[in-house]
Amino acid sequence: MTADWEAFFTLHRDLPREGPGEPSDVAWAAATAATPATARICDAACGPGADLAALHAAAPQGHVTALDKHPQFVDQARALHRQDPAMTLHVGDMAEITGPYDLIWCAGALYFLGIADGLKTWRSALAPGGAVAFSEPCWFTDDRAQEAADFWAGEYPAMTDAAGIDAQVRAAGYRTLGTRKLSDSAWEAYYGPLERRVASLSPGDTPQMQQVLDDARREAQIWRTYRDSFGYLLSVVVPDDV
Ligand SMILES: C[S@@+](CC[C@H](N)C(=O)[O-])C[C@H]1O[C@@H](n2cnc3c(N)ncnc32)[C@H](O)[C@@H]1O
Structure with a gap:
């Protein structure tokens, strides 16, 4: 582990989630995708497992497979759900999931693969009638403050708007249901627990820790200041060939 990852996990250890989201997002996505109660669901890049209970609630007679590339997050998710026979948790690469899945849920992580590339990769992991639900950073207005534009140009230069996300969905051979x-x-x-942790660890005891704290504080401040112009868009999409 590099010094930066040590600092990152000192800040993020045991936080409930690693990006924005709430149980009603999962319920909405499952309803939009008409996910059956017996569904086989994959939580791709599950982080600490914040969405697992809601995914299980969406398919109470089904099974949830959750994976993340960071063992620290998988351990945290396991601590909550290890005993549940309806869930399988493992360390893994979401680019390599095989399925078949009725729903692939991916909260705030598809951009690591690229929207179109990731959706194409997941096509063969979808069961007939299956859907992908993913949340993605998104501009909601054309009027963008320079500070917010500069921040996202550094963080995620490919960030686009709802039409841009939909264009990538269609380029991958899918269509958007909602x-x-x-x-x-x-x-x-996400930011409430993160900001409380930042406050409790400040000032950082190493330059790396201080940098991680400063970055987290700034990210939350940018959202609080400019949240009318950007946020996350949750999309439910299905392959176009079915
Ligand atoms: C912004 S966090 C979101 C985590 C979780 N879905 C949540 O909402 O709390 C992004 C996650 O993607 C994971 N990740 C990135 N690339 C990955 C990959 N190729 N395979 C599996 N996990 C990956 C990271 O480890 C991290 O947990």
Whole structure:
């Protein structure tokens, strides 16, 4: 582990989630995708497992397979759900999932693969009638403050708007069944605990720790200041060839 990852996990250890989201997002996505109660669901890049209970609730007679590339997050998810026979948790690469799955849920992580590339990769992991639900950073207005534009140009230069996301969905051979803007409470579920942790660890005891704290504080501040112009868009998509 590099010094930076040590600092990152000192800040993020045992936080409930690693990006915005709330249980009603999962319920909405499952309803939009008409996910059956017996569904085989994959939580791709599950982080600490914040969405697992809601995914299980969406398919109470089904099974949830959750994976993340970071063992620290998988361990945290296991601590909550290890005993549940309806869930399988493992360390893994979401680019290599095989399925078949009725729903692939991916909260705030598809951009690591690229929207179109990731959806194409997942096509063969979808069961007939299956769907992908993913949340993605998104511009909601054309009027963008320079500070927010500069921040996202550094963090995620490919960030686009709802039409741009839909264009990538179609380029991958899928169509969009529905979209939903994540609510402020979904963001508070992420930034509230993170900001409290930042306060408790400040000032950082190493330059690396201070940098990680400064970055997290700035990210939350950018969202709080400019949240009308950007956020996360949750999309439910299905292959176009079925
Ligand atoms: C912004 S976090 C979101 C985590 C979780 N879905 C949540 O909402 O709390 C992004 C996650 O993607 C994971 N990740 C990135 N690339 C991955 C890959 N190729 N395979 C599996 N996990 C990956 C990271 O480890 C991290 O947990």
